Amino acid sequence: MIFLPTQSLILAGVLFAIGLATVLVKRNLFFVLMGVELMLNAANLSFVAWSRTFTGSAGLDGQVAPLFSIAVAAAEACVGLAMLLAIFRSKETLDTDRFDRMKE
């Protein structure tokens, strides 16, 4: 029987949409980063789901990729938070609308 990843994909889509909405709507840079994490996890989820579809329970190819992705995301979060701290120190704010010095 072929596993259809419909539910998983719907979940991934919802997750992605929430992440995107967070990124686009939130003005706080901290929440923007959270949104990015959500989108990443949505992608991971779809990876796993499609892996199950194409390689069955035996194949692990598609399941390995999210592991790398999680590791990279961890590093990214690390750097991102560090930068966030640095920005906060110099700007005293995390409001993205105030970051407009490249306008001119």
Added chain:
Amino acid sequence: MTNLLWLLPVLPAAGFAINGLLALAGSRRGEGPDRGIVGFLAVLFPVLSFLLTVALWWNLSEATEMVRGQSELLGVKLQAPAFAQTMGDWIRVGDLSISFGFRFDKLTGIMLLFVTGIGSLIHLYSIGYMANDRGFARYMAYLNLFLANMVVLVLGDGPVVTFLGWEGVGLCSYLLIGFWHHDESNGSAATKAFLVNRVGDLGFLVGVFLLWQIMGPGSSLTYEAISAWFRDPAHLQQLAMPGVATLLTLSTVFLFVGCTGKSAQIPLLTWLPDAMAGPTPVSALIHAATMVTSGVFLLARMADVFVAAPFTLHLIAWVGALTAAWAAVTGLFQHDIKKVLAYSTVSQLGFMFLAAGVGAFDAGLFHVFTHAFFKAVLFLGAGSVIHALSGEQDIRRMGGLVRKLPVTFAAMFAGWYAIVGLPLGAGFWSKDMILERVYVHGGIGLYAIALGSAVVTAVYMTRMMILVFWSPSRVDHEVAHHIHESPPSMQIPLWILGVGALSVGFLWADMIHLDWFSRQLSDVVGAAQASLAGDAPGHGPSPWLLASFGVTAAVVGILVAFGLFRSGYFRENGREPMDYRARWWMLAFDGLHTLVGIWPATVVSWVLDTWIQPLLMGLLRIFAWLVEVAGSTLRLLQRSRLRTNMALSVLGLALLLLFLARELL
């Protein structure tokens, strides 16, 4: 042996490379590189080139004798031998294919013998003359480079290879005229020489390619092929067609314009007197003995072409005669010893062109050959005088040097004896040869002008000798203390060239049946001259009679000069400006250049500056404004808000994906 042709230009070029590097390497030090090494190398390479030329000439003469023997045996005229070497393809565009090759025949040989021979002597002379100059190594490098280019000019197997050397000698001339570039006037003299020569060079190129048009696309542009094409009777009919004849006249006139540029003939002659700003040995080598004769060389090289264009030949003869007369008269009122010699060079070149114009290419070349000797010795002698007088060039402040500079006087006396055409000197034989041919083939008008120029030549040359050597001394007291005869490196060339100026005429002394020179050239220009002599009247009066006219002209000129000196006409000691009529006469061609060259250029540049430039700038501004408007419009998309930007990029990505999905599904 024959595959060593490439060495002829490469040897002096190597001298240029080594000396140039030495000059660069030593430029930081105050003194420059060691003069001994530089001087030795600078003389060594031209001498090697000269020895190689002699060896090649020897081989060629033997080969010629052999071929001549065979033709007598077989009863047919065989092609005269020549050494040729092709390095390979050079230019290949469409139908045009030009190979890079050298050709060594009798004409090339004679030119090379005196180019490298006199060139070596002048290199030797320069060691003494330039010994105290800061740019010694640079000077020697330029001189070597000049020699390399001159060899290419003479040795090229086609007009395009010749053009390479033609441009090269122009460049070296520019570099050496402006050698003392701390003086701005030297720099502008160099620029003038270069620009005037460029006009001629353009004529040369246009002429060559018109010639190629006539011969038909696909034909090869070598002297051999050109001569063969024009000698071929099958092409006579084609040449008689009006269109082709006009084209040929145009082509030869353009080639002649090229020659007038390099050889300082009317109208492109104003640069040569100004070129005297360079060091005196340069004037001797480039602006008297070798480079300026390349125009006559080219006429002889393409003799077969020129004899097919009678109009151009007439033009050449008249231009030559008028140049000879104009420059001789101008020489009369020069005060600078080098300027006197410069105008005399222009005048003598006029004689050579006159000879070529009446179809006596061999006589013209013979005058090139003898002139190289006597003008080189005159210039080197003048250099020796200038050297002795600590740089004084004004003949009004010389005089009485005959006792103080005996060697220089002897050498210059030999040169003077030759140039005025007194019996048995080199100029006597060559100038009389020209006068005779002009009388026979050119008519009485040209002959009268030429004879008149010969008289004036004797006047101004004698005037120079009187003012420099024979008159009472007018030298400044301070300078008079330092007068000294030149070092041996300057005296040796003076001796050799002085003896040459008196004796080389015997290589072709027609009246006493010595015709070595004309026999050498008969293979190259003989056919062309024979075809021209066909429609000329037979032999004129006896050569002895014409020669006596020539000698009379010289004697009259000398007597006039002495008479004018006695009557006090030359004793002008002052520094007053030149007589206005003389100035007008001298600067006539400068005025002409201003009128036809400089003023139109000024008007064009004024129009460009006041009308075209603002127009273009306006267009440019409009474009700049358009770009700016487009940029600021597009910038509206680039919101400074991070969220908006991201939303826009997500939107773009979504649209792209939609599009892709539609394409794929």
